[in-house]
Amino acid sequence: MPDLIVIPARHGSTRLPGKPLLPIAGRTLLQRVVAVGRTAAAQAGDCTVMVATDDARIADHARDLGVEVAMTAEALDSGSARAFAAAEGRVGPDGLVINLQGDAPFIPPVVVADLIRTLRNGQADVATPVFRLDWARLDRLRAHKHTAPFSGTTCIRAADGHALWFSKTIIPAIRNEETLRAAGPVSPVWQHLGLYGYRMAALAWFAAAAPGAYEGLEGLEQLRFLESGRTIATVEVAAPSHALSGIDTLADLELAEQTIRRLGDPFPA
Known part of the structure; x- marks a missing residue:
């Protein structure tokens, strides 16, 4: 069975209802994400x-x-659970699912x-991309959180690239920041890009496991894996030229x- 890129798309977002159908520069949010998925599938x-x-409405769109649709239960509490529901029966136990x-x-x-290649060539349960913030990007992120704190x-990473923690707060706290700014252009903060690759077995575990305590506090489903001792490989990528935080507001x-x-427009024609 081939690996699978699943695009979870809910209508009932609490902060921006119907957002998959909303236009960005003439193309819907869903249209843009589908194009990314198709290009990535061809590359991998x-x-x-x-x-x-x-x-x-989202299914019809x-x-x-021209993309296949899996109708999933409204009660599913995360994008990962929705990805598992879509992948079950379509991906073998050793296969990969990209959310x-x-x-x-x-x-x-x-x-x-690159997430697909990382999982195919490694042993981690999950893979997700991160990029290092320069000081200007860190300043912009801090300003953005005044109006959109979540x-x-x-992300905090270990020396081997495995994730130690994720947070909606900017971590780590930085002592002697002015000294660090004078020393070089790059801050110690890594920002997470909102997609994940899973081994199907790890995703099946996630779908059956109860949410973790910190997962509930932060609203970050990947913490369920870390709270249980599972491994998340972080894939270092170039700092993006376009704004890449999720469209939440x-x-x-x-x-x-x-x-x-x-x-x-980066839309892959």
Whole structure:
């Protein structure tokens, strides 16, 4: 069986209802993410793309885009659980499932393909991309969190690249920041890009396990794996030119359109 890129796409977002159907510079959010998934699948090889949703309007739009749809239960509590529901019966026990968040339209396709390659060539249960913030990006993230405190996730990594923790707070706290700023252009903060690759066995465990305590506090499903002692490989990628935090608010939509006007549209034609 081929590996699978699943795009979870809910209509009932608490902060931005119906966001998969909202336009960004003339193309819907879902259309943009589907295009990323298709390009990544072609780059990785032996991989297919599917949209997982609980809403008929989103399903109809996905079919209009020519992508397969899995209808999943509205009660599912995370994108990973929705990805598992879509993948069950379609991916073998040793296969891979990529959860390409339906609100992350500017993820470079090569990043998605690199997650697949990392899992194919390694032993981690989960893989996810991160990038190092320079000081200017860190300043922008801090400012952004004044208006959208739960938009944007940071990561602490071990020396071998495995994740130690993720948080919606900017971590680590930085002592003697002015000295570090004078020493070089790169901060010690890693920002997380919102997609994951899983071994099917790890994803099946996740779907059956109870949420972790810190997962509930942070609203970060990947903490369920870390709280249980499972391994998440972080894949270092280049700092993106386009805004890549999830589209969670109307302000995020406007920021995305401003970035496209300034830097061009990365939509993979």
